[in-house]
Amino acid sequence: MGLAPDWWLSPWVLGVLGLAIGSFLNVVIHRLPQLLEREWLADAAAYLQDGEAIGRVLGSSEPRRAELARQGEALASEVAALPALSLARPRSRCPHCGHQLAWHENLPLLGWLRLGGRCSACQARISVRYPVVEALTGALFAAAAWQAGPSAAAAVYCAALALLVAAAFIDLDTTLLPDDLTLPLIGLGLVAAWLRWTPVSLPDAALGAFFGYFSLWAVAFAYRLVRGVQGMAEGDFKLLAGLGALLGWQALPAIILLSSAVGAVVGIFMIVARGHGRNVPIPFGPYLAGGGVAALFFGTRLGGLWPGF
Ligand SMILES: [Zn+2]
Numbered sequence: 001m002g003l004a005p006d007w008w009l010s011p012w013v014l015g016v017l018g019l020a021i022g023s024f025l026n027v028v029i030h031r032l033p034q035l036l037e038r039e040w041l042a043d044a045a046a047y048l049q050d051g052e053a054i055g056r057v058l059g060s061s062e063p064r065r066a067e068l069a070r071q072g073e074a075l076a077s078e079v080a081a082l083p084a085l086s087l088a089r090p091r092s093r094c095p096h097c098g099h100q101l102a103w104h105e106n107l108p109l110l111g112w113l114r115l116g117g118r119c120s121a122c123q124a125r126i127s128v129r130y131p132v133v134e135a136l137t138g139a140l141f142a143a144a145a146w147q148a149g150p151s152a153a154a155a156v157y158c159a160a161l162a163l164l165v166a167a168a169f170i171d172l173d174t175t176l177l178p179d180d181l182t183l184p185l186i187g188l189g190l191v192a193a194w195l196r197w198t199p200v201s202l203p204d205a206a207l208g209a210f211f212g213y214f215s216l217w218a219v220a221f222a223y224r225l226v227r228g229v230q231g232m233a234e235g236d237f238k239l240l241a242g243l244g245a246l247l248g249w250q251a252l253p254a255i256i257l258l259s260s261a262v263g264a265v266v267g268i269f270m271i272v273a274r275g276h277g278r279n280v281p282i283p284f285g286p287y288l289a290g291g292g293v294a295a296l297f298f299g300t301r302l303g304g305l306w307p308g309f
Pocket residue numbers: 094095096097098099119120121122123124
């Protein structure tokens with residue numbers, strides 16, 4: 001049945017692939033912060049045992065250094081004793097009872113629907129976030145295939161969307177934006193432009209990465225001068241650099257405008273309606289990612305939001 005060679009880049013196939021990738025992204029969203037925090041704790045334990053550095057920085061006495069080194073040793077062995085964890089292992093389990101999910105319970109979307117959102121062993125609720133992330137990733141992949149047609153650009157956009165979904169939810173949960181997600185987005189954008197897989201030229205992608213980083217850096221710098229506190233983190237700069245590399249510098253004004261407008265509305269709502277402290281950091285990554293997705297799908301039309309573009 002003569003399948004066209006590009007059938008695998010059709011919205012249906014990429015949509016189903018997106019569901020499966022979304023299922024993996026749930027694991028990434030849940031485990032990547034844990035893996036990073038383990039790494040940082042191990043680093044901290046190693047620093048505590050570095051008596052020379054502690055002496056140089058704090059000028060601590062010899063007994064004090066020995067005490068810190070003992071604490072570092074204890075911390076290191078606690079971290080080392082943790083059960084092994086990676087993105088691949090162990091297999092998914094119910095967080096309440098430890099029941100290991102059978103393959104059919106782990107099917108994207110269908111597994112959760114068939115179980116009625118409850119663990120088959122202990123009946124504990126399984127968060128609706130899991131099927132939402134899967135459905136969202138599937139829908140974004142299908143939309144990218146539909147928008148870009150059967151082309152290398154469709155594959156590039158799907159890869160970028162997967163990174164954006166993971167980054168947005170991790171930032172929402174932990175206010176971390178891991179380099180492991182933002183740096184590959186910058187690389188993907190630049191390489192795709194270099195290979196002419198996306199309609200963005202290499203100079204536009206490079207300028208996008210540059211201005212994406214430094215426009216937010218400048219905003220954060222000014223904010224720190226005025227308010228004396230850090231309003232944004234470096235992860236946000238790198239995320240916007242990635243979007244600039246993927247979509248070209250021309251997309252940056254619309255992304256910044258859209259994400260700040262939505263972020264400000266939600267932020268004011270949180271402060272007024274929910275008593276969210278004004279100095280409690282509100283993650284900006286989800287808004288940047290959302291603005292980037294909007295620019296990807298509605299790029300030329302969004303340009304009208306910004307006078308002069
Ligand atoms: Zn259970």
